[in-house]
Amino acid sequence: MTYQSEGCFVPRHALLAAGLICLAELLPGAASAQQAAEELVRPEEVHSRNGELTLALTAAPAKINVAGVSFSSNVFNGKYLSPVLRVRRGDLVKIHLVNEIAKADNEISKPEPTNLHYHGMAIPPTEPADDIFVEVHPKGHEHVGHHSNVYEYAWRVPEDHALGLHWYHPHVHGRVEDQVLSGLSGLLVVESMTETHYPQFADLQRQTLILRDIDLPGAKDGDPKTKTINGQKHPAIRMRPGEFQIWEIGNLGADSYFDLELDGHSFWVLGRDGNPTELPVKEQTLYLSPGARAEVLVQSAKAGHYPLRSLKVDTGPQGDPNPQVELGTVIVEGGPVNGGSTSADLSKPAVALDSGDITAREVRKLPITNRRTITFSETADGKTFFLNNKMFDQGRIDTTVTIGDVEEWTLRNVTGERHVFHIHQTDFLVTEQEGAALDYKGLRDVIDIPQQRNGKPGEVKIIVPFLRPNIAGKFVYHCHILEHEDNGMMANIVVLPAK
Numbered sequence: 001m002t003y004q005s006e007g008c009f010v011p012r013h014a015l016l017a018a019g020l021i022c023l024a025e026l027l028p029g030a031a032s033a034q035q036a037a038e039e040l041v042r043p044e045e046v047h048s049r050n051g052e053l054t055l056a057l058t059a060a061p062a063k064i065n066v067a068g069v070s071f072s073s074n075v076f077n078g079k080y081l082s083p084v085l086r087v088r089r090g091d092l093v094k095i096h097l098v099n100e101i102a103k104a105d106n107e108i109s110k111p112e113p114t115n116l117h118y119h120g121m122a123i124p125p126t127e128p129a130d131d132i133f134v135e136v137h138p139k140g141h142e143h144v145g146h147h148s149n150v151y152e153y154a155w156r157v158p159e160d161h162a163l164g165l166h167w168y169h170p171h172v173h174g175r176v177e178d179q180v181l182s183g184l185s186g187l188l189v190v191e192s193m194t195e196t197h198y199p200q201f202a203d204l205q206r207q208t209l210i211l212r213d214i215d216l217p218g219a220k221d222g223d224p225k226t227k228t229i230n231g232q233k234h235p236a237i238r239m240r241p242g243e244f245q246i247w248e249i250g251n252l253g254a255d256s257y258f259d260l261e262l263d264g265h266s267f268w269v270l271g272r273d274g275n276p277t278e279l280p281v282k283e284q285t286l287y288l289s290p291g292a293r294a295e296v297l298v299q300s301a302k303a304g305h306y307p308l309r310s311l312k313v314d315t316g317p318q319g320d321p322n323p324q325v326e327l328g329t330v331i332v333e334g335g336p337v338n339g340g341s342t343s344a345d346l347s348k349p350a351v352a353l354d355s356g357d358i359t360a361r362e363v364r365k366l367p368i369t370n371r372r373t374i375t376f377s378e379t380a381d382g383k384t385f386f387l388n389n390k391m392f393d394q395g396r397i398d399t400t401v402t403i404g405d406v407e408e409w410t411l412r413n414v415t416g417e418r419h420v421f422h423i424h425q426t427d428f429l430v431t432e433q434e435g436a437a438l439d440y441k442g443l444r445d446v447i448d449i450p451q452q453r454n455g456k457p458g459e460v461k462i463i464v465p466f467l468r469p470n471i472a473g474k475f476v477y478h479c480h481i482l483e484h485e486d487n488g489m490m491a492n493i494v495v496l497p498a499k
């Protein structure tokens with residue numbers, strides 16, 4: 001039997017077992033009181049079979065319910081929580097994308113082009129793979145020389161691809177923020193990171209936490225966005241005392257930062273941005289810029305309720321507000337689990353790192369073939385954004401490199417707000433932040449560049465290896481705060497085939 005009252009859709013026995021009652025019943029309208037009762041939902045999953053993942057994704061308005069509010073929004077296949085795609089090395093991925101984007105209650109108000117980008121994937125930046133210059137127009141708005149409202153994506157996961165968490169979202173310049181904010185983003189997992197690199201943790205219970213931001217109807221410009229986990233405002237995540245779990249977490253939102261803190265717990269990072277770490281990295285808070293992902297190990301403390309928060313992030317005097325919010329509650333209860341042997345394994349380094357793509361250790365040793373500086377700037381009103389003093393222009397080539405090049409890029413932020421660097425098709429190694437050497441144990445594909453302070457620009461140094469022959473072509477690098485990207489903070493790069 002399901003017990004229902006406002007905001008409570010939980011089997012009564014589960015509530016009793018948890019020692020909970022639905023407080024919404026006692027305190028009608030008290031948002032915080034309803035919060036702990038809703039169980040974390042599991043996203044729908046689509047697995048590849050016999051080496052192939054086939055999926056139809058239709059972007060269209062649908063009635064959704066987010067944080068207790070019902071409204072229509074453009075989403076994939078009728079749901080705010082998009083399917084998690086799980087593929088393996090060597091798999092063929094075939095996605096039939098249909099554009100039925102239309103007027104909805106929020107954000108996107110008219111038919112407009114869309115497409116798909118596969119963030120973190122080292123696949124060709126060309127059709128029918130990860131070409132973000134493709135425009136799939138809605139029916140009746142097809143342009144001469146463009147495609148119909150349907151597009152057939154087909155690409156193969158490279159046999160040596162890094163294992164981990166990636167994601168998919170539209171990337172038509174100028175419309176990315178609104179489409180992602182509407183709900184058009186989902187997780188894409190190249191299996192099996194834990195089994196391959198951290199086999200001692202392979203049997204642990206897993207949770208998938210999709211973090212996103214959204215403007216609820218009536219939200220005013222400048223209001224902080226509403227943050228959700230798996231589309232839920234304040235779900236309950238369950239663990240047993242002493243239990244280790246693996247959490248797959250992705251910030252698949254448009255503009256917001258998440259800096260996760262779980263009272264009395266820490267996070268052991270096994271992978272970030274689709275790349276394994278060289279050893280588990282202990283972090284007290286898990287900082288996830290827009291676009292960042294992480295696989296982490298969490299060991300629960302003694303029985304009790306622990307708030308899972310996203311801490312306030314100082315985005316700078318010109319930045320958008322990113323206040324602290326409570327995202328959910330970890331409920332620890334039931335028979336204790338002896339995590340002794342798992343604790344001991346935390347000091348063991350990752351194994352089989354050479355089974356895949358280039359590692360952080362290898363990138364560190366590569367000779368640098370060229371250095372360049374990318375400056376992030378914006379107008380005083382914070383409405384127009386530049387890379388190296390230029391707004392994005394689809395027809396202009398800003399950077400040209402050749403397969404085999406290994407470049408050191410200095411990312412310089414001369415604005416009063418944080419920005420987030422991302423480049424398509426390749427990962428990079430972060431070597432320096434604010435003048436201090438950084439020895440992070442893995443490759444990344446998004447990194448924050450802090451705001452200018454006291455006239456001193458924020459600065460980060462990265463090494464970008466352009467080594468994989470399959471990434472030759474034209475693609476982009478940009479700020480992953482999608483509002484900034486849409487308003488100019490993006491540039492084109494052409495990677496020429498090796499001579």
Ligand SMILES: [Cu+2]
Pocket residue numbers: 418419420479480481484485489
């Ligand atoms: Cu930015």
